[in-house]
Amino acid sequence: MKISKFLLFFGFFLLLVFFSFFALYQNIDPDFGWHLREGERILAGGAVNSPDEYTFTMAGYHWVNHEWLAETILASFRINQLWYLVEIFFALLVSVPFFYWIYKLKKWEEWILVFLSFVFFLNYVAIRPQVVSFLLFWLFLQFLIFRFSDKWKPKYFLP
Numbered sequence: 001m002k003i004s005k006f007l008l009f010f011g012f013f014l015l016l017v018f019f020s021f022f023a024l025y026q027n028i029d030p031d032f033g034w035h036l037r038e039g040e041r042i043l044a045g046g047a048v049n050s051p052d053e054y055t056f057t058m059a060g061y062h063w064v065n066h067e068w069l070a071e072t073i074l075a076s077f078r079i080n081q082l083w084y085l086v087e088i089f090f091a092l093l094v095s096v097p098f099f100y101w102i103y104k105l106k107k108w109e110e111w112i113l114v115f116l117s118f119v120f121f122l123n124y125v126a127i128r129p130q131v132v133s134f135l136l137f138w139l140f141l142q143f144l145i146f147r148f149s150d151k152w153k154p155k156y157f158l159p
Contacts, residue, residue, distance in 0.1 A: 009099075016095040038068075074127070093132065
């Protein structure tokens with residue numbers, strides 16, 4: 001019985017997502033609690049930039065909350081008991097770039113190299129706003145690769 005290429009890649013994608021879920025439960029961001037608390041405070045009607053309430057050394061200091069949108073989104077999902085969607089999103093966020101790279105590769109030796117990179121990257125995966133920048137960096141990298149390939153048609157990006 002021959003396994004189709006689609007089933008092989010789909011199974012491999014599910015394996016990457018499973019490993020990502022496992023890493024999300026193993027790695028916890030040390031700042032995760034106050035990210036959620038700050039998001040809840042913003043949703044309760046607080047200002048985005050407020051005095052520091054979380055540290056005793058800088059109490060009352062006005063700080064710039066540059067992650068306010070991510071904190072608000074995370075808190076709203078937690079309040080509405082939709083946390084499983086956040087876990088799915090972050091598992092996909094980590095898995096999709098690596099799966100895309102593996103899908104584009106031709107040799108199995110390259111697959112192993114990318115898979116090992118994925119396994120090492122899992123040490124840094126957690127539900128945290130900084131992980132979104134990994135996906136944005138990957139999208140930017142794909143844009144640059146596409147831009148400097150022969151397929152680039154600038155007329156598609158003009159208004």
